[in-house]
Amino acid sequence: MTEQVVRMILRDLLLAALALFIFLTAIFVLLQVRGVDLSTFYGPLPSTWSPPHYPGPGQSVGLFAFWRNFLTGNLGVSFSYYPRSVWSVVAERLPRSLFLFTLALLLAIPLGNLWSRLFQSRWGSNGNRFIAIGVYALFLPWLVLLLVWIFAYKLGLLPMGKFLNPDIWRPYREISANAVFWRVVLSTFIGFAVAGLGWLGLRRFWRTVSPKWLATLLAIGMNAVLFSLGFFISLILYGEPLSSLAGDMIWHMILPLILLTLEMSVFYALIIRSDLFRFRPFGRGSFTPFFALFLALSFAALLSVETVYTWPGVGLMLLNAILSEDMPLTVGASIYIVVALIFINMAMAIYRGIREREPSAAQQDEPLVREAGRRARWPLLIAVALLLAFGGMVIAHPVLTGTLWNPQVYDPITGYDPPSEELLARGFNHPLPPSGRHLLGTDAWGRDILSQILYSARSAFALGGLAGLIATLLGLGAALLVRTLEKVRAGSLGNGVLALGCALLALPLLPLFTFVQAWWS
Amino acid sequence: MELNLYTSALWLGLLIWPLALFVLRGRPELLGSTGRIGLLKMLSAAFLYIMAISVGIEAALSFYGLLRIPMSWGIMVEMARISGYLVGSAVTRYWWLFWPARLMISLFGFTAYLLGWELKARV
Secondary structure, X not given: OHHHHHHHHHHHHHHHHHHHXXXXXXXXXXXXXXXXXXXXHHOOOOOOOOOOOOOOOOOOOOHHHXXXXXXXXOOOEOOOOOOOEHXXXXXXXXXXXXXXXXXXXXXXXXXXXXXXXXXXXXXXXXXXXXXXHHHHHHHHHHXXXXXXXXXXXXXXXXXXXXXXXXXXXXXXXXXXXXXXXXXXHHHHHHHHHHHHHHHHHHHHHHHHOOOHXXXXXXXXXXXXXXXXXXXXXXXXXXXXXXXXXXXXXXXXXXXXXXXXXXXXXXXXXXXXXXXXXXXXXXXXXXXXXXXXHHHHHXXXXXXXXXXXXXXXXHHHHHHHHHHOOOHHXXXXXXXXXXXXXHHHHXXXXXXXXXXOOOOOHHHHHOOOOOOXXXXXXXXXXXXXXXXXXXXXXXXXXXXXXXXXXXXXXXXXXXOOOOOOHXXXXXXXXXXXXXXXXXXXXXXXXXXXXXXXXXXXXXXXXXXXXXXXXXXXXXXXXXHHHHHHHHHOOOHHHHHHHHXXXXXXXXXXXXXXXXXXXXXXX | OOOOHHHHHXXXXXXXXXXXXXXXXXXXXXXXXXXXXXXXXXXXXXXXXHHHHHHHHXXXXXXXXXXXXXXXXXHHHHHHHHOOOOOOOHHHHOHHHHHHHHHHHHHHHHHHHHHHHHHHHOO
């Protein structure tokens, strides 16, 4: 048993290291192909800093130097934070994001399991699918927006953004934000430790409580109380002004944490239903494409939460680095983000491997989504009707432009409708609210919103269709290849193809895409 | 070179194809000579899932101003953002700048995903 676990841990560590080096090499090759001179990342160097593995201005940085530089944290100087090194900027921002991400991950997994179980057992399969997809795709993303609107804007209870309130921090110039941040992290650890000890101590007792749901509820409540005790008492023990500054920082973290947790729980609930969940390319407890995809999507959610809240984590920094064409920071941040996600994935794989028992044969045959009774037709009909409606939008735009709409006014990109004298006299200008002339109003530049909405359906179909076509063809080719390999008894080669697929899915798509964007242009 | 509609679709397709692979791996027996209609349904499901995801990704990337697409729902949301209509009370007062486009993104993803799911369940 223990020997098996040790082997599993060693294998997962090896896999993580392998994934890392493949990723680094791919980045290096991509940069070389594009003709990016890595030595420019190090120059003009500030006089205070001389990286050990830097051959000097104008001399090319080879693959080994690139690896070594990465391992020793030398990825050049950030242009936008000059003269700070990429590593120092990332080291300041990454822990914050990781902290938020890890907390949200710990909360999102049980919550996602709850969503999944709720829809799996309560409703029959007919309503189940429809409601589940509706909740995941429509309700929860809007709930997130609603929460922001109610708590932050309407009630004014929680701050709308930023990391901290400068008014509170101004008198304490000698205290750095990160010193307080690390104390918050420490307090969280203490809270978890206290709750964990309480859990271990009372584990026997909870088993004796008779209704199981009551025991679960009581256990959760008890752990929450213990966590809060450990957390808040340790915070108070830091003494003023550190306690109140930490409180301010936590206060700014609540809404981002709730939103990220909600979004991540949705992704989790969606993905554990998929067939990806079953596939373990390297046996028990190894990386699964399902978890990799979940992490990648979650990182996209983190990026959006950080942007919406201007919460200065690594995602926001990456975005700013791309927009200001700070190539060293873009490359550095992308690499370290991927590294962090690979290691989270590895840690979760090891945890799962230690916890999980071998599934029984009955469990393996059990369908992921239970089908109860006859399958109703109406969800399919609704989906087809909606798709036809979107298709109708694609057709409607050119038809309307040809008949009713004057292109000078209604063109989605170049149109402009000069507001009438009467409207101007009443103090109205663009964006104008919906009226008979513009059924959905106009945007800030005086263009018709309805026209833009209709025109955009075409963009969505073109982009989604082309991407879908390419990906489906490649996926079909790969599936056929794997099948052929399995037929000629070269199944391990086939597993290699599947593992490559896992590795690709494991790359967080959004930072990767931003890297592609920076590299491409 | 800029990431326009077609190049970004190309990149997206090149990065996300394993999803189609794993959807197809869910029913490996369909790849044989029998079950052409079943295979077609699985392929459509994979296609629709990727369509749903790519519109979401497009919206996210457009929101950050990283794509050069003339007009899309994501671009509409981004324009509402950069002209300052997503801050504070403006979100509700100038609702037509943000909510219709956001609703379309949600609905499109919902439609494609639901259709894919239903097709896959009927194999």
